[in-house]
Amino acid sequence: MRTAIFFTAALAALASLLPAPALGQANLEINTPAIAALQRSMQQRHSQLASLYNSGAVGFTRDGNVALRDAKAVPLAQRQQVNALIASENQDRAALYREIARANGHPEWENDIRATFAQRWISRAQRGWYYQNASGAWVRK
Amino acid sequence: MASWCAAPSAAVELSVRLDRLEAPGVVAGPIVAQLSDGVPATLQLTVGEVSFENQRWRNVRVVCADFSWEQGRIECRKGEADVGASIPLSFVYLLVDRTLELVLRPSAAESWTLKGRLDERAPSLRLEIDNGSLSRLGPWLPADWPKVTAGQLSGVVTLDGAGRERLAAELTVREVSFSDASGLHAADKLGMQVRLAAQRQGASWTYRASLDWNAGEVYWQPLYLQGAGHTLSADGVIDERQISVARGGARLAGIGELHGSAIWDRHSNRIDRADVTSGALEASQLYSQVMKPFFFGTALGELRVEGKTELTARWRDGHVQSLEAGLRGLSFEDLNRRFAVFDANGRIPWHRSEDTKVELEMKGGELLRVPFGRVKLPLTMRGMRFRLGTVEIPLLDGTLTMRGFAMERPQEGWRWTFRGGLSPISMERFTQAVGLPTMHGTVSAEIPRVSYSRSTLEVDGALLFQVFDGTMMANNVKLIEPFGKAPRLAADIEARNIDLGLLTRAFSFGSITGRIDAAIDGLELANWQPVKFDAKLESSAGDYRRKISQRAVQNITALGGAGAAAAIQGTFLRFFDQFGYERLGLSCRLENGVCKMGGIDDVAQGYVIVKGGGIPALSVLGYNRAVDWNELVDRLKRVIQNNVRMIVQ
Structure with missing residues (x-):
């Protein structure tokens, strides 16, 4: 089942990059309006987050979220907004994992989808960005 | 034990050794003083170890290149202390008067002057600080406190009397920055004025203190505040057991004033009891500056708030025992337009373990873009349990009736339930309100038991609508995360005629x-x-x-x-x-x-x-x-x- 989930999750991730898949393809339902709305919301936020990934202030956690890694990399006055940004991003991510699981007709896959996405975010992260390894320690890619 | 000896050299030398010196809080030793009678005379003082409170210095050296001891006047005009860093100093001590004046000049613009009469019957000390570097205080602060990286301190601290000492301080700090290792508790360019007056009575101190914060910024996760003229004041008693605030006050610029009393237990390191009452607080600032960061990522994380609120809180044994909010023209609106309440007035008294009754009326509001009218909420509360009598909510041109509303919060989060009905409302107004193409006719509904738990709203039985002159029945209605980022609705719908x-x-x-x-x-x-x-x-x-x-x-x-x-x-x-x-x-x-x-x-x-x-x-x-x-x-x-x-x- 792991492989199947990885495949569907991979497709879902690709769905944000590719035009809508042609009719009749099995995983078209992955691109539901809810998922599209969440991806749009995450894409809009991405430019703000990317500079925080670059500075090492924010990194990818092993559970598919983002977290504040080094508050000192952010000017004092902006630390609160960064916290808000992280909270919104994680809210979207939680909803995204849940929606992909439901769109696949398997709400119980949510945790596996989250785990698969956690790996995907890390593997797609740019050099220099930070992520948490299996023991929870921050590692620079 | 002290030993004396004369060195076998041309100049007269005097050497004094003191194995151990003890004074309240201070232990030093061995202390060796060497006096050489040249022109000018020099004094060299070395201390193996000095400890004061929890601080320890090893191999402390004070060298005085221009030293004199004449007619009961001991003076060091050109001295230098080596305590890891070298600090220029001078001092004068008058033996008869027992007065000391010690001046430390760590840098050109900085001086610490200690003047004192070391008379056992009427001792007095006065410390004058001019542009003192605050980072010097680093070693004196508890290890788990944020580290001070910049800032200057100026002002005067005095200590007088024996037995019933009086302590007074008037200090100004400028350009203070501190941060802990994580950066989650940090400040930049703080400017404050601190005033303190205290008097010892036996083992306790009676104090009065005030603080004006007028510049700089603080991030104390999750709060971010700017020094825009906030003030704090307190008086009370400090003893070994507790710190009590008999009268405390806070004026938060833009928000309002708070008054109260509190007792901090020094052994358990927690607030034992506290009573706080506010004046009329500006709800918009209270929300945006204080409450909002605690709600990030929840449905209450992005609100527009206006109106005034008055708060009274009572804290006992480490818990909030009661809380009362008075609302005056309070409105709040979700920026994502999921809900809104307009012009709420009344009192919300809450008690941890007693029944309380809410008197609350709102002029109207909005739920999922559907506006509702004036509502009076007959709500009773006890701890985390809330009950509502029958409520009739004007909804567009009809009425939504809610019966038997009950809400509580067990471990897994909020859950609530109600039943009710909707008297006919115009489809025209409803569809316009929710942004659908205008439809005609009316809609009315019978609402069986609706329950919400674990972020899911479920309807037990059929929701019955009268719409487009026919009937519509919704069964198995389930709404997951109604206020979440991607609400999900499931239902079976049947329509007739x-x-x-x-x-x-x-x-x-x-x-x-x-x-x-x-x-x-x-x-x-x-x-x-x-x-x-x-x-x-x-x-x-x-x-x-x-x-x-x-x-x-x-x-x-x-x-x-x-x-x-x-x-x-x-x-x-x-x-x-x-x-x-x-x-x-x-x-x-x-x-x-x-x-x-x-x-x-x-x-x-x-x-x-x-x-x-x-x-x-x-x-x-x-x-x-x-x-x-x-x-x-x-x-x-x-x-x-x-x-x-x-x-x-």
Whole structure:
């Protein structure tokens, strides 16, 4: 089942990059309006987050979220907004994992989808960005 | 033990050794003082180790290059202390008066001057600080405190008396920055004025203190505050057991004032008891500066708030025991327009373990874009349990009645339940409110038990609507995360005798006269968009007028796309405005973004959507069995838009 989930999750991730898949393809339902709305919301936020990934202030956690890694990399006055940004991003991510699981007709896959996405975010992260390894320690890619 | 010896050199030398010196709080030793009687005389003082409070210095050296001891006056004019770093100093000590003046000048602009009379009966000390570097205080602060990296301190601290010492301080700090290792507790360029007066009585100190914060910024996760003229004041008693604030006050610029008393237990390191009362607080600032960061990522994380509130809180044994909020014209609105409350007034008294009754009235509000009117909430509370008597909420031109509302918060989060009903409201106003095309008729509903728990709202039984002159029943209604980022609705819907005239008028689609029954099984909406359903609609049984306008026929055909049959063009039928029909029906099974379509009958290569009947009669056939849902919706939008444009022309 792991492989199947990885495949569907991979497709879902690709769905944000590719035009809508042609009719009749099995995983078209992955691109539901809810998922599209969440991806749009995450894409809009991405430019703000990317500079925080670059500075090492924010990194990818092993559970598919983002977290504040080094508050000192952010000017004092902006630390609160960064916290808000992280909270919104994680809210979207939680909803995204849940929606992909439901769109696949398997709400119980949510945790596996989250785990698969956690790996995907890390593997797609740019050099220099930070992520948490299996023991929870921050590692620079 | 002290030992004396004269060194065998030309200049007279005197050496004094003191193995151990103890004074309250201070232990030092061994201390060796060497005096050389040159011109000028020099003094060298070395201390093996000095400890004061929890601080320890090793190999402390004080060298005085210009030293004199004449007529009871001991003076060091050009000295230097080596305590890791080298600090220039000078001092004068008068033996008879027992007065000391010690000046440390760590840098050109910085001086620490200690003046004192070391008289046991009437001792007095005065410390004058001019541009003192605060980072010097680093070693004195507890190790788990944020580290001070910059800042200057100026002012005066005095300590007088024996037995009943009086301590007074008036200090100004400027440009203070501190941070802990994580950066979650940090400040930059702080400017404050601190005043303190205290007097010892036995083992306790009575104090009065105030603090004016007028510059800089602090981030103390999750709060971020700027020094815009906030002030704190307190008086009380400090002893070994506790720090008490008999009268405390805080004036938060832009928010308002708070007063109260508190006792901090020094052994358990917690607030033992506290009572706080506020004046009228500006709710918008209170929310944006204080409360908002605690709500990030929740439905209350992005609000626009206005009005005033007064708060009274009572804290006992480490818990909030009671809390009372007075609301004066309080309004709050979710920036994502999911809910809003306008002009709420009243009192919300809450107690951890006693019944309390809320007196609260709001002028109106909005829920999921549907506005509601004036409501009085007969709410009773006890701890985390809330009960509401029957409430009638004016909703558009009807009334939503809620009965038996109960809410509580066990471990897994909030849950609540109610039942109720909706007296007829105008579909016209409802659809306009929620941003749908205007529909006509009325809607009313019977609401069986609705319950919410674990972020899911469920309806036990059927929701019954009267709409478009027919009935609609929603079964198995489930709404997951209604206030989340992607709410998901599941339901089975059955409709009977819907007046197609009322329905089609809404969409400027062309008119269809008649009635339909519909069944939408397994409906799933995600973010209010359909994801899955199995829908069938078909003419209702019975005797009624069945007419379809030419425009409706064209539009139904256009929905079928390029391949659909347009039987009207080029025939005499185009001269008629409307046609009779015997039956119409359409089915769509939406799955994976594809709508599998069917009609009331199958024909070769297609299906019948409208079966003609009467004169003139016309049948509409569909040929596409599988239609991309998004494309279908786009076509529908185009059809409606085109028609709208036609009307404008």
